[in-house]
Amino acid sequence: MSSTRMTSGSPYSWMRAALMTTDRRLVGEDDLCFQVLKTFAIVSVGAAMDVLSDVLAVQRTGRPRSMLLGWDAPWAQEFAEVPGAMGFQVILRGSPWLLPPGGAAPVRLHAGDVVFRPHGRAHALADRPDAVPAPCTDASPPLPPGGSRLRSVPGGGTPDPSTDEPPNPSTDEPSSPSTDEPGTRPHGQEVVMLCGAYEIDPAQVHPLVHDLPEVIHLSPTDELRAAVGLLTAELEHPRLGTDAVVPALLEMLLLYLLRRWYAEQPAAPTGWAAALRDPVTAAALHAMHEDPGRPWTVATLAAHAGLSRAPFARRFNALVGRPPLAYLTWWRMTVAARLLRDSDATVATVAHRVGYASEFAFATAFRRRHGSAPGRFRRLT
Numbered sequence: 001m002s003s004t005r006m007t008s009g010s011p012y013s014w015m016r017a018a019l020m021t022t023d024r025r026l027v028g029e030d031d032l033c034f035q036v037l038k039t040f041a042i043v044s045v046g047a048a049m050d051v052l053s054d055v056l057a058v059q060r061t062g063r064p065r066s067m068l069l070g071w072d073a074p075w076a077q078e079f080a081e082v083p084g085a086m087g088f089q090v091i092l093r094g095s096p097w098l099l100p101p102g103g104a105a106p107v108r109l110h111a112g113d114v115v116f117r118p119h120g121r122a123h124a125l126a127d128r129p130d131a132v133p134a135p136c137t138d139a140s141p142p143l144p145p146g147g148s149r150l151r152s153v154p155g156g157g158t159p160d161p162s163t164d165e166p167p168n169p170s171t172d173e174p175s176s177p178s179t180d181e182p183g184t185r186p187h188g189q190e191v192v193m194l195c196g197a198y199e200i201d202p203a204q205v206h207p208l209v210h211d212l213p214e215v216i217h218l219s220p221t222d223e224l225r226a227a228v229g230l231l232t233a234e235l236e237h238p239r240l241g242t243d244a245v246v247p248a249l250l251e252m253l254l255l256y257l258l259r260r261w262y263a264e265q266p267a268a269p270t271g272w273a274a275a276l277r278d279p280v281t282a283a284a285l286h287a288m289h290e291d292p293g294r295p296w297t298v299a300t301l302a303a304h305a306g307l308s309r310a311p312f313a314r315r316f317n318a319l320v321g322r323p324p325l326a327y328l329t330w331w332r333m334t335v336a337a338r339l340l341r342d343s344d345a346t347v348a349t350v351a352h353r354v355g356y357a358s359e360f361a362f363a364t365a366f367r368r369r370h371g372s373a374p375g376r377f378r379r380l381t
């Protein structure tokens with residue numbers, strides 16, 4: 001198995017930190033949990049960089065959010081546009097109708113189906129295709145951080161903000177079945193769904209996400225069913241550790257949604273679906289994402305991908321939509337923005353991590369991409 005260097009800028013550096021900081025007085029090296037973590041780190045680091053995971057990590061901000069909602073017939077609900085967010089609804093019970101934006105034909109949904117909004121665009125769900133949805137209002141509460149237990153919604157209404165508090169698994173007691181008590185699935189309600197949202201930085205949206213459709217309808221798979229089942233159980237019956245488990249399950253669910261959509265795309269001559277399937281282009285992308293600070297050239301990227309320079313450059317440009325070094329610069333500036341926003345690294349350190357020996361050259365490239373100098377960008381964000 002080939003080895004991959006774990007640099008401080010690598011998405012795998014958390015594994016190294018976890019292994020190094022594990023208190024071995026409490027968890028010995030022979031402990032099963034420690035061995036699982038160690039094995040996972042070794043296997044993951046030895047594998048090629050996962051571009052999709054890397055993209056989501058860089059553009060995401062804040063914590064993902066989730067909630068269980070239920071509706072009684074008759075009902076029709078608009079889900080307003082949420083700029084800077086990716087959202088989804090999973091149908092757990094019932095067969096509502098998806099009313100897409102722009103007057104497109106309604107789509108009948110069934111239990112297990114997923115409605116995924118990669119760009120946070122508006123759409124509506126209803127109990128019949130000709131229903132007029134109730135508009136979202138400023139009184140409609142945002143999804144709480146991490147997750148919330150069930151909220152029962154009257155027909156055409158929205159959750160009650162006064163009761164929309166995250167659960168406290170250390171103090172909340174299980175409640176008896178009811179249609180309006182948190183912590184239970186509503187008996188007799190026509191539709192129950194799992195809703196979730198992920199905050200992203202609109203300025204850092206990767207082309208891989210930017211090119212996705214406005215609304216995506218996915219049918220269930222074993223992976224999706226498993227992730228949804230685990231997440232639903234945590235939201236319905238919060239326990240110790242739920243605050244950590246729910247965000248992790250939401251991250252996993254998002255990856256499953258995107259993986260499923262890309263797997264379903266037909267073969268195409270261009271675009272990110274084609275780029276990720278193409279072994280030559282994918283190898284170059286992996287290399288740039290794995291080590292953006294390396295002094296890459298078209299020639300070294302071509303050699304890494306196993307192709308001569310000119311054919312590689314044409315192939316990469318045709319699939320990705322920009323030349324290799326143009327994409328490399330874009331990705332470096334995206335990584336740099338995340339480091340400036342989320343770490344205490346100096347500008348000089350950030351410049352070095354993304355491949356610039358000169359802080360001045362880095363600042364010039366960063367200003368060209370983000371419209372401000374690195375220091376000012378950090379203060380503003």
